[in-house]
Amino acid sequence: MTYLETLPAWIALPVAFFLVLGATLTLLGTVGLARLHSFYDRLHAPTLGTSWGAAGILLASMILVSWTEGRAVLHELVIGIFLMITTPVTMMFLGRAALHRDRIEGTPGIPGAVARSDVPIGPVSPPEGEAAFADPADAPGED
Amino acid sequence: MSALVMSLALGYAQIALALAACLGGYRLLYGPRAQDRVLGLDTFYVTAMLLFVVTGIRVGSPFFFEAAMVIGVLGFVATVSLAKFLIRGEVIE
Amino acid sequence: MTRLFPHPLLTCALLLLWLLLTSFSLGNLVLGFGVAALASRALAAIEPERVKLRAPMALVRLFFIVGLDIMRSNYAVARLILTGGRHGRRHSGFIEIPLRLRDPAPLALLAMIITATPGTAWVEYDDETSTLLLHVFDMIETDDWVKLIGTRYESLLLEAFPA
Numbered sequence: 001m002t003y004l005e006t007l008p009a010w011i012a013l014p015v016a017f018f019l020v021l022g023a024t025l026t027l028l029g030t031v032g033l034a035r036l037h038s039f040y041d042r043l044h045a046p047t048l049g050t051s052w053g054a055a056g057i058l059l060a061s062m063i064l065v066s067w068t069e070g071r072a073v074l075h076e077l078v079i080g081i082f083l084m085i086t087t088p089v090t091m092m093f094l095g096r097a098a099l100h101r102d103r104i105e106g107t108p109g110i111p112g113a114v115a116r117s118d119v120p121i122g123p124v125s126p127p128e129g130e131a132a133f134a135d136p137a138d139a140p141g142e143d
Numbered sequence: 144m145s146a147l148v149m150s151l152a153l154g155y156a157q158i159a160l161a162l163a164a165c166l167g168g169y170r171l172l173y174g175p176r177a178q179d180r181v182l183g184l185d186t187f188y189v190t191a192m193l194l195f196v197v198t199g200i201r202v203g204s205p206f207f208f209e210a211a212m213v214i215g216v217l218g219f220v221a222t223v224s225l226a227k228f229l230i231r232g233e234v235i236e
Numbered sequence: 237m238t239r240l241f242p243h244p245l246l247t248c249a250l251l252l253l254w255l256l257l258t259s260f261s262l263g264n265l266v267l268g269f270g271v272a273a274l275a276s277r278a279l280a281a282i283e284p285e286r287v288k289l290r291a292p293m294a295l296v297r298l299f300f301i302v303g304l305d306i307m308r309s310n311y312a313v314a315r316l317i318l319t320g321g322r323h324g325r326r327h328s329g330f331i332e333i334p335l336r337l338r339d340p341a342p343l344a345l346l347a348m349i350i351t352a353t354p355g356t357a358w359v360e361y362d363d364e365t366s367t368l369l370l371h372v373f374d375m376i377e378t379d380d381w382v383k384l385i386g387t388r389y390e391s392l393l394l395e396a397f398p399a
Contacts, residue, residue, distance in 0.1 A: 044354055
């Protein structure tokens with residue numbers, strides 16, 4: 001806590017603002033995660049934390065560390081870029097996993113698979129003249 | 144004056160992020176279905192990473208930043224492999 | 237030259253990443269350059285498909301548009317979560333959107349944009365019919381979403397990455 005006492009106000013105020021903004025948005029995202037009722041709604045909530053929640057906190061850290069070191073320290077950008085690239089991957093994966101499981105279970109309100117020539121939709125029986133797939137992993141997948 | 148503002152903001156950010164991690168953990172423990180639990184785990188990882196960054200600011204040590212990066216990478220790998228498991232029932236084909 | 241440095245952009249990005257993670261000095265510059273050059277040669281060994289970028293300025297414009305949209309939808313979703321969705325009248329739903337994009341690179345970029353914006357989530361893309369299944373947190377008219385994605389993001393992406 002020692003080095004924070006020598007901070008001028010024009011550094012401290014924006015850093016404090018970005019910290020509070022980022023933490024509040026992250027908290028709101030998780031409140032949504034806990035409160036919303038359907039999984040697909042909950043899928044939206046954590047993106048609050050990974051977009052401006054993370055950006056606020058990383059910006060605050062960037063400003064503060066750059067000032068105390070006396071040079072531009074931008075390695076928080078690496079975390080920011082990493083989050084920007086990985087969050088869509090995890091969210092898309094989770095969305096697809098949920099959709100896949102809901103389709104197999106036949107949950108109402110879920111759009112059926114788009115008609116495709118090569119992939120059977122859900123747990124359908126194999127067409128005649130074709131051996132049933134012994135192992136589900138051998139069946140043609142969606143990817 | 145600026146020390147007061149900073150300690151207030153840092154304290155608030157730490158408490159809010161800890162609370163956020165708890166809410167993510169709530170979904171991880173009670174989420175009705177498996178995908179809810181994985182989503183809770185992902186949120187938990189991200190908030191823990193941000194908490195480490197904030198703690199690094201408070202302590203003034205660069206090592207928390209490295210720890211935060213490791214947490215981020217581990218969280219990504221964990222979530223993707225779990226989601227893959229949910230789709231296909233196995234991770235490595 | 238192209239055999240020595242097959243992916244110049246990737247080499248530069250990796251070198252920049254190395255310098256960001258360490259501090260700038262001559263030794264780090266040389267070391268980082270060596271690592272970046274080796275890594276880009278390793279990437280060339282698996283022969284990824286070349287990405288043709290025609291108009292970089294369109295991407296810059298897209299970046300600012302998306303930044304603004306993310307800020308706006310952050311505020312909107314945060315308010316919806318706090319107020320419980322305008323006295324419970326908020327409803328979410330799935331939307332199918334026909335896409336004109338076909339190449340993997342702009343599609344990946346579009347996926348990043350849609351997922352990074354709170355309020356929309358990319359659920360599934362079908363490459364045979366080229367339709368995108370989207371989940372929207374606060375549903376307005378379906379046609380509005382089709383128009384929004386089509387004019388705001390997709391046209392700029394088509395401009396930047398010609399087929």
